[in-house]
Amino acid sequence: MVSARDEINFNSDHFALFGLTPAFRIDPLSLDKRFREIQARVHPDRFAHATESERRVSLQWATRVNEAYQTLKNPLARAQYLLDLAGKNIDKENNTSMPPEFLMEQMEWREAVAEARRAHEYGELEQLHHRVKQRMNKRYEQLAESIDDHHDYAMAADRVRRLMFLEKLLAEIDDGMAALEA
Amino acid sequence: MALLHIAEPGESAAPHQHKLAVGIDLGTTNSLVATVRSGLSVVLSDDLGRPLLPSVVRYHEDGGVDVGYEAQAEQARDPRNTIVSVKRFMGRGVRDIAHRESLPYDFEDVPGMVRLRTVAGVKSPVEVSAEILRALRQRAEHSLGGELVGAVITVPAYFDDAQRQATKDAAKLAGLSVLRLLNEPTAAAIAYGLDNGAEGIYAVYDLGGGTFDISILKLSRGVFEVMSTGGDSALGGDDFDQRIFCWILEAARLKPLSAEDARLLLTCAREAKEYLTNHGIAPINALLNSGERVDLKLTTEVFTEITRTLVAKTIKPVRKALRDAGLSVSEVKGVVMVGGATRMPQIQHAVGEFFNQEPLNNLDPDKVVALGAATQANLLAGNRGAGDDWLLLDVIPLSLGLETMGGLVEKLIPRNATIPVARAQEFTTFRDGQTAMALHVVQGERELVSDCRSLARFELRGIPPMVAGAARIRVTFQVDADGLLAVTAREQTSGVEASITVKPSYGLSDDEIANMLKDSMAHSKDDAVRRALKETQVEAQRLIEAVQSALKSDRDLLTDEQYALIETAVTRLQTAALGDDRRQISQAMNDLEAETRTFAAQRMDKTISKAMAGRRIEDLAGDETGSEKTGEHA
Numbered sequence: 066m067v068s069a070r071d072e073i074n075f076n077s078d079h080f081a082l083f084g085l086t087p088a089f090r091i092d093p094l095s096l097d098k099r100f101r102e103i104q105a106r107v108h109p110d111r112f113a114h115a116t117e118s119e120r121r122v123s124l125q126w127a128t129r130v131n132e133a134y135q136t137l138k139n140p141l142a143r144a145q146y147l148l149d150l151a152g153k154n155i156d157k158e159n160n161t162s163m164p165p166e167f168l169m170e171q172m173e174w175r176e177a178v179a180e181a182r183r184a185h186e187y188g189e190l191e192q193l194h195h196r197v198k199q200r201m202n203k204r205y206e207q208l209a210e211s212i213d214d215h216h217d218y219a220m221a222a223d224r225v226r227r228l229m230f231l232e233k234l235l236a237e238i239d240d241g242m243a244a245l246e247a
Numbered sequence: 248m249a250l251l252h253i254a255e256p257g258e259s260a261a262p263h264q265h266k267l268a269v270g271i272d273l274g275t276t277n278s279l280v281a282t283v284r285s286g287l288s289v290v291l292s293d294d295l296g297r298p299l300l301p302s303v304v305r306y307h308e309d310g311g312v313d314v315g316y317e318a319q320a321e322q323a324r325d326p327r328n329t330i331v332s333v334k335r336f337m338g339r340g341v342r343d344i345a346h347r348e349s350l351p352y353d354f355e356d357v358p359g360m361v362r363l364r365t366v367a368g369v370k371s372p373v374e375v376s377a378e379i380l381r382a383l384r385q386r387a388e389h390s391l392g393g394e395l396v397g398a399v400i401t402v403p404a405y406f407d408d409a410q411r412q413a414t415k416d417a418a419k420l421a422g423l424s425v426l427r428l429l430n431e432p433t434a435a436a437i438a439y440g441l442d443n444g445a446e447g448i449y450a451v452y453d454l455g456g457g458t459f460d461i462s463i464l465k466l467s468r469g470v471f472e473v474m475s476t477g478g479d480s481a482l483g484g485d486d487f488d489q490r491i492f493c494w495i496l497e498a499a500r501l502k503p504l505s506a507e508d509a510r511l512l513l514t515c516a517r518e519a520k521e522y523l524t525n526h527g528i529a530p531i532n533a534l535l536n537s538g539e540r541v542d543l544k545l546t547t548e549v550f551t552e553i554t555r556t557l558v559a560k561t562i563k564p565v566r567k568a569l570r571d572a573g574l575s576v577s578e579v580k581g582v583v584m585v586g587g588a589t590r591m592p593q594i595q596h597a598v599g600e601f602f603n604q605e606p607l608n609n610l611d612p613d614k615v616v617a618l619g620a621a622t623q624a625n626l627l628a629g630n631r632g633a634g635d636d637w638l639l640l641d642v643i644p645l646s647l648g649l650e651t652m653g654g655l656v657e658k659l660i661p662r663n664a665t666i667p668v669a670r671a672q673e674f675t676t677f678r679d680g681q682t683a684m685a686l687h688v689v690q691g692e693r694e695l696v697s698d699c700r701s702l703a704r705f706e707l708r709g710i711p712p713m714v715a716g717a718a719r720i721r722v723t724f725q726v727d728a729d730g731l732l733a734v735t736a737r738e739q740t741s742g743v744e745a746s747i748t749v750k751p752s753y754g755l756s757d758d759e760i761a762n763m764l765k766d767s768m769a770h771s772k773d774d775a776v777r778r779a780l781k782e783t784q785v786e787a788q789r790l791i792e793a794v795q796s797a798l799k800s801d802r803d804l805l806t807d808e809q810y811a812l813i814e815t816a817v818t819r820l821q822t823a824a825l826g827d828d829r830r831q832i833s834q835a836m837n838d839l840e841a842e843t844r845t846f847a848a849q850r851m852d853k854t855i856s857k858a859m860a861g862r863r864i865e866d867l868a869g870d871e872t873g874s875e876k877t878g879e880h881a
Contacts, residue, residue, distance in 0.1 A: 082859075084859060102858055103855065104638060104640070105636070106854045106855065106857075107855065108638060108639075108728070109667065109728040110427070110623075110626070110627055110728065113397075113426045113627035113628070113629075114266070114397075114628055114789065115793050115797075115847075116790055116793045116843055118848075119797070119847040122847045122848050122850075123851065124667050126851055127667050128668060128669045128725065131665050131667065132669070134665075135664075135665070239570065242570070246566055
């Protein structure tokens with residue numbers, strides 16, 4: 066039963082590596098499980114006593130499996146990867162296309178973060194973190210719809226760009242919290 | 248505990264093939280060596296039954312060396328030549344060393360890693376550490392009755408690349424084959440997890456003599472996954488001694504001390520600290536060489552007060568590690584305490600308070616790291632029995648990056664990335680006809696190069712001359728399972744592999760290591776040439792066994808012609824290994840390695856293919872939870 070599919074392209078995409086259908090909505094538990102099963106076989110710890118050639122191949126494979134896993138585990142990276150597979154360029158560097166009201170909102174968020182940081186308001190930063198996180202979760206749901214339900218990659222690319230802003234904002238809030246703990 | 252069931256080709260060694268492998272905890276204050284005997288991890292004691300080896304090395308004028316208790320006994324009499332806590336100097340420059348003015352050593356102020364002037368000449372911390380490792384290797388070989396195939400050596404999780412490399416270099420000098428550098432908290436988690444069948448999120452709080460680590464791990468059936476790590480590689484029990492020492496100086500109103508008296512009082516400070524673990528008040532009595540007498544009493548309250556900031560300093564990285572892991576305190580199921588310094592009541596109290604639960608102390612905090620390392624060494628050496636399958640997923644503690652314009656850091660690999668990991672980045676030339684480029688590799692979290700730790704400077708040469716901006720130089724960072732970084736560079740348009748010269752900022756060059764190796768052999772009692780030959784023969788034997796086992800399980804992957812070529816190379820190596828020409832053996836090993844390169848790749852493909860096939864069988868069997876059917880892929 067298995068032999069019909071024994072021919073696997075090992076340069077195949079991250080989804081194929083873990084036996085998943087390329088989609089934004091994935092089952093994180095089966096991703097974890099598949100990752101561990103494959104990593105358990107290729108990890109350098111399995112080859113510590115093997116020949117140098119085998120150790121090298123193991124290092125390359127384990128690196129590749131880790132990268133595939135991290136890409137699929139992180140929703141933003143996963144979306145970008147799916148758009149890549151669909152041949153859609155997200156154009157990371159170019160934000161000029163963002164609508165002004167979105168950029169305005171971003172600036173307001175940022176001011177709030179800077180203000181809380183200046184005033185040493187740890188609780189306020191925690192609040193902001195929570196709110197941004199909530200916003201992101203909603204956006205991820207919309208992103209899933211664009212990619213999996215409507216196959217609207219132009220819309221998806223726009224949503225990815227917005228999420229990238231939010232992700233950066235979140236990192237800034239976390240930095241602020243870390244700084245206040247110091 | 249239930250573990251992943253994975254049958255690997257040629258993994259189950261028959262009992263008579265049991266390979267001698269050890270785990271070594273190379274500690275700041277004490278070091279240990281442990282092994283797995285009849286399925287149980289045990290610490291190997293010395294002839295007098297003492298499990299610990301004080302990490303103290305004393306050099307004599309005639310080149311002789313004492314290690315351990317013998318050296319420790321003389322530290323107050325000969326402080327300049329008796330090196331304690333050398334771990335603090337590994338991969339560090341002289342300016343990195345805290346309280347260096349109160350240390351009795353004669354530091355040599357050279358660029359790069361600090362050196363110590365002793366009666367036996369200038370010593371690098373790598374050489375001093377190698378003496379400790381050599382003593383442990385001898386203890387193990389004596390006790391196990393044979394040559395070791397390899398060792399797992401533990402390092403603080405928060406050690407940077409230079410500190411890790413220095414540790415690996417020390418092992419090389421000591422004639423140890425390193426199976427893996429393993430993070431100390433991870434080693435402790437293995438020992439704890441396997442013993443207790445633990446599942447869930449665990450924090451390992453590891454306060455050693457000179458280093459502090461916090462690791463957050465997810466333990467699940469047969470998988471130890473480090474989610475984040477943090478710490479301070481210059482904070483430990485020594486600092487608590489130092490606080491008591493300063494308190495004594497003030498309380499007894501002492502004049503500036505000689506090196507001997509300083510060492511004596513530091514020892515008194517340590518004894519008082521240990522006494523306070525079980526008592527409310529510690530007497531401190533000493534008669535100094537200067538004739539002054541110290542007669543003081545230190546209470547737990549005062550001790551707690553003067554070390555409050557140190558305790559707080561450990562909680563900050565704990566908070567950060569939890570945030571990096573995206574977890575809150577309430578999600579942590581247990582806190583494992585590791586390292587002798589966690590015996591201090593104020594530490595127990597602070598950790599318990601932070602995590603809102605009693606910390607776990609059911610494993611000896613001095614031994615747990617070595618025991619875990621031994622378990623891992625046994626696995627890595629290939630002595631696996633049924634059910635001995637676990638997977639360790641560790642991370643790098645600090646981000647790795649390159650210096651860019653304006654002294655800023657471009658991060659290539661973020662901290663807490665699961666290893667092994669690789670990242671590539673493209674650079675270009677900024678002048679017409681530019682044929683060389685300098686790269687500066689740094690490690691740390693800050694934005695400015697000057698705030699990060701310099702690891703190495705690379706000089707790329709042989710870039711084909713082109714107009715500015717036309718060259719595409721791809722620089723790849725690869726971090727291996729030891730957490731060590733390798734950097735490669737290639738010009739993409741021409742395919743020219745730029746030649747790289749590496750200047751480690753705080754490490755040793757290959758030449759320096761070769762010289763130290765020569766020196767150490769000249770002074771050691773071993774017959775250097777014979778020892779080196781023996782080592783090569785053992786390596787050759789290991790390679791032959793590995794290849795034969797691979798041939799046995801995967802003969803079908805090779806054409807008759809390929810098979811014959813490998814067979815011939817094996818026979819040639821077998822013949823060479825019988826002789827005593829070390830160079831010839833090495834050559835035959837290289838040839839065999841080259842001959843099996845494709846075979847190795849094919850075997851891995853087969854392994855992956857089997858892993859993927861396994862998944863489909865499960866799907867067909869329909870015993871999954873059935874939440875989705877994604878097994879069929881396009």
